Amino acid sequence: MSQEMNFDGLIGPTHNYAGLSFGNMASRLNAGERANPRAAALQGLAKMRCLMEMGLVQGVLPPHERPFLPALRRIGFSGSDREVLKTAWVTDHALVANVSSASNMWTANAATVSPSGNTRDGRVHLTPANLVAMPHRSLESEFTTRVLRRVFKDEACFCVHEALPACDLFGDEGAANHNLMGARHGTGSLEVFVYGRVGLQRHANRTRFPGRQTLEASQAVARLHGTRHAVFVEQNPLAIDAGAFHNDVVCVTNERLMLFHEQAFDDVASTKDVIRRAAETSGFEPIFVMASAAQMPIGDAIRSYLFNSQLITRPDGKMSLIVPSDAEDVDSAREFAAACVAGENPIDEVVYRDIRESMRNGGGPACLRLRVQLTAEEMRGVHSGVVMTPETLTQLEAWVRSHYRDRLDPDDLGDPNLMTESRTALDELTRILGLGALYDFQQG
Ligand code: SUG
Secondary structure, eight states, X not given: OEEEEEEEEOOOTTOOOOOOOTTOHHHHHTTTOOBOHHHHHHHHHHHHHHHHHTXXXXXXXXXXXXXXXXXXXXXXXXSSHHHHHHHHHHXXXXXXXXXXXXXXXXXXXXXXXXXXGGBTTSSEEEEEOOOTTSHHHHTHHHHHHHHHXXXXXXXTTEEEOOOOOSSGXXXXXXXXXXXXXXXXXXXXXXXXXXESBOGGGTTSOOOSSOOOSBHHHHHHHHHHHTBSSEEEEEBOHHHHHHTOSSGGGTEEEETTEEEEETTSBSSHHHHHHHHHHHHHHHTOOOEEEEEOTTTSOHHHHHHHOGGGSEEEEOTTSOEEEEEEGGGGGSHHHHHHHHHHHHSSSSEEEEEEEOOHHHHTTTOOTTTTEEEEEEEHHHHHHSOGGXXXXXXXXXXXXXXXXXXXXXXXXXXXXXXXHHHHHHHHHHHHHHHHTTOOSOSGGGOO
């Protein structure tokens, strides 16, 4: 028997709104606004506590070092750390914004994960996403690989691959474009890879906004993992252009259930058909719950992030939908969520959570977590420091309160004190989570 464990990204001390993500509506609309890193991190921790109280096993992944000075040195800035930051800031604020983003909080983009029941060698396989579509996110994969190799160290149980080659052809966004479906967690399941474009057809762009995940990347990940049952389906260009830069903005799965918007996929009838046929081979019957465009215009789906909810199975076997509180303000989304609970499907509860600070950058509940299905033995192999208990959560809340600012404007990113404060916080965090010297600034 397996259990699902969610690894949430701890929201880092430099959380801000720099408008870095082309094609992500919230990122553009809130560019330049004042952020509250302290509230952001506490909202994230409160969501984790809520899931733990529902009986789920919760893990965390630490924030990355930001501002990331090695990236500035690599492009020619030199001197002491303070000098590097100062000269880069004077040269171009945008460079500093890119190396300061706390975007690694969205761990649905950290990696693609195949459970051991699905893979040929019977190990859990993880491929860190290269995130090449956005410069600020492309800085994440190296450190993510390091973290995942510490957290999933036991090579008898886990295999953490290198990220795919960092080029346009292999644009990979991790679990945000990958869904698991199966009779129950841990039973051999079907992996539904969803791509935004065919990389080799780069000049035949069907979208105005980037389709970040390529078919070639999805196929490469399935090959690396030795995935037994996989299908590859395409995002709808219309959804991408409406702001669904990742498929998880318009679709979520849990066990046999797929909850999605009518315009999520390029060809919804054939997508359902492909999944249905593949599911038959995997030995289960999928349940599709779809919001039609008439019930909920695609713009409402993007504004509310209803489909970016976490769909979870509680220990009693029923499902809960953890929805961003922003969705309560969008009539069609609120009504559809209520209808899901009333309808003939396993969802029997909707829980609204306030994660507004993350939402303003286009990151909902499902973006903030990486799902990993683990057997009891694999669970024991996970680095225990990152497995949350109510006490560690309390400790992390106190840590946030003592180190994080409660306001951050994009203009503050050039402040060397922010760098020092962040390093002090992260240094302490590695002790709380028992991770050892993990960050570049801790070396030497
Ligand atoms: O990659 N936003 C992230 C949001 C990621 C959401 N993740 C999933 N859907 N799984 C992105 O666009 C905004 C940063 C800024 O503008 O400051 C940002 O990176």
